[in-house]
Amino acid sequence: MSELRHADPHHARLLNPQNLSTHELSPQNQALLQLGQLLREENYRFITVTPLTHKRVNTRPENAKARSLTDIFGWSRPFDRTLVDARMFALMEQAGVLEAQGDSWLSRVRWSSFGDQLLVHSRYPTEAADAVFFGPDTYRFAQAIDAHLAQTHAAGIRRAVDIGCGAGPGALRIATACPQAQVVAVDINPHALGFTRVNALLAGASNLEACASNLLSDVEGEFDLIVSNPPYLLDPDERAYRHGGGELGAGLSLAIVDAALSRLAPGGSLVLYTGVAMRDGADPFLARLGAALNGRDLQWSYREMDPDVFGEELLEPAYASVERIAAVVLVATRNKAS
Structure with missing residues (x-):
């Protein structure tokens, strides 16, 4: 990224906002961006709750397996391959966010609603040392x-x-x-x-x-x-x-x-x-x-x-x-x- 420099010394090393593009993303994150765009097209929404609430909701017997995109990308529940179409599954593979769990799959990321925006972050439970929290x-x-x-x-x-x-x-x-x-x-x-x-x-x-x-x-x-x-x-x-x-x-x-x-x-x-x-x-x-x-x-x-x-x-x-x-x-x- 190139730098903008102004005469004002207090504003040294200003960043050029026009240079932000998909070229700055790794191939995996480019696929992740496309996944977010696809979810937005599907009118996906999810309000992320506290870890304790998340745990309590997920332990209900009826929530053992995902039945919707919200269950997959919000509640971090295991899902069957047939629940998502080929395009979405391929993007998850390309983004490196698929994890096998027996005969089912898990998403390694969550997507949360933030006003009119969707934000990607780490899945529940956020146990990894480099997990990225949202709540x-x-x-x-x-x-x-x-x-x-x-x-x-x-x-x-x-x-x-x-x-x-x-x-x-x-x-x-x-x-x-x-x-x-x-x-x-x-x-x-x-x-x-x-x-x-x-x-x-x-x-x-x-x-x-x-x-x-x-x-x-x-x-x-x-x-x-x-x-x-x-x-x-x-x-x-x-x-x-x-x-x-x-x-x-x-x-x-x-x-x-x-x-x-x-x-x-x-x-x-x-x-x-x-x-x-x-x-x-x-x-x-x-x-x-x-x-x-x-x-x-x-x-x-x-x-x-x-x-x-x-x-x-x-x-x-x-x-x-x-x-x-x-x-x-x-x-x-x-x-x-x-």
Whole structure:
């Protein structure tokens, strides 16, 4: 991909939105894109639920085998070869997303509805170390971005980045709402970046570029909008899509705040959606944020979007002292130069 360079040094290494094309995809991901296009033609829709709800629904006896495309690509149920036509089966083979299970087959990917778009991501259960998660947190993250864009001058957003983009929903939300913006989606997981490129092309978001970066270390310049929905749980297996590290899973969220604040353009904002383990009626993440944000040249707000998420995690030993896990939204905006 060629680079656009502007006289403004704060906007170095801007990406050329016109160069996004299927040529950037591997042959497997080109087939995956065609599969998404075919599903869209079939008016496929699926709202992805929490893993616990998914498990409960799938364990019902009548749901042992797939009976529809939604069962195959949404609920991740085994299916008979006769349930899909030859074209769809061939695309699944070409995309490398078919897995044999006895006399049946499984799809290695799921497709989820995201407004009018379809996004591809990892199948249920997301057990692999490089799994790419999508779920109710994703929908809440999108709501946080929408709320911010509704309160700001979206046309003034020239450059944006989604840190830890996963399947790319945050970056896509910005790219479609701000077609004038150059949007960068970064992740350390190559699997996530591949999904993001497929999803961007399927959505027609030619102003979005996915690239490998550990936080913002491998991209340059300042941003008018930085968003992130990082993992925030303590995962015994330390899977990248779940494990936040640090104290009760807050480590990565705090690292993102630290990395983002120095990269905001004047008037630029960080929108962070994350989860916080609450103890003794107190919010330890908010206390850490106060020390990091107060006294800086910015304005910030903080709110609970949902007071109780992933309650099943409280059964784990690491959460023995935790009362609840809350979904929270931080918005920090750098003051404009006077």
